Amino acid sequence: MQSHCLKHQEKVATARCGACSIPLCELCAQPYQDGVYCSDRCHQSVQEGQARMAKMAAEEEALRKRRQTQAAFKMIFYVVAFCLLFFGWDYLPEGFTGWVEGMWKSVTDAFAKGK
Numbered sequence: 001m002q003s004h005c006l007k008h009q010e011k012v013a014t015a016r017c018g019a020c021s022i023p024l025c026e027l028c029a030q031p032y033q034d035g036v037y038c039s040d041r042c043h044q045s046v047q048e049g050q051a052r053m054a055k056m057a058a059e060e061e062a063l064r065k066r067r068q069t070q071a072a073f074k075m076i077f078y079v080v081a082f083c084l085l086f087f088g089w090d091y092l093p094e095g096f097t098g099w100v101e102g103m104w105k106s107v108t109d110a111f112a113k114g115k
């Protein structure tokens with residue numbers, strides 16, 4: 001079944017609008033760089049939609065990069081914190097190391113008892 005142009009019922013549609021997909025004859029079809037549309041408005045709405053999509057994609061990309069940077073910073077922080085604890089353990093105040101070591105001992109003791 002062939003569809004006919006909306007404005008010219010006697011003419012067979014040769015194309016469809018890229019935005020609202022109404023059938024268009026060769027008189028109504030308006031060729032643009034990115035396809036055929038029924039009107040400037042339809043073309044513009046598609047262009048705006050594409051611009052919005054591009055903007056959203058760019059924002060998503062920026063967010064992804066920011067998250068990656070944050071993750072990298074977190075990683076560095078943990079590594080540095082670990083190094084500080086590992087190499088600087090003897091230099092930390094006795095009150096702190098003694099408290100942590102006491103906790104650790106009670107945990108290992110509990111496991112030893114459990115077995």
Ligand SMILES: [Zn+2]
Nearest residue numbers: 017020038042
């Ligand atoms: Zn249209």
Ligand SMILES: [Zn+2]
Nearest residue numbers: 005008025028
């Ligand atoms: Zn027409």
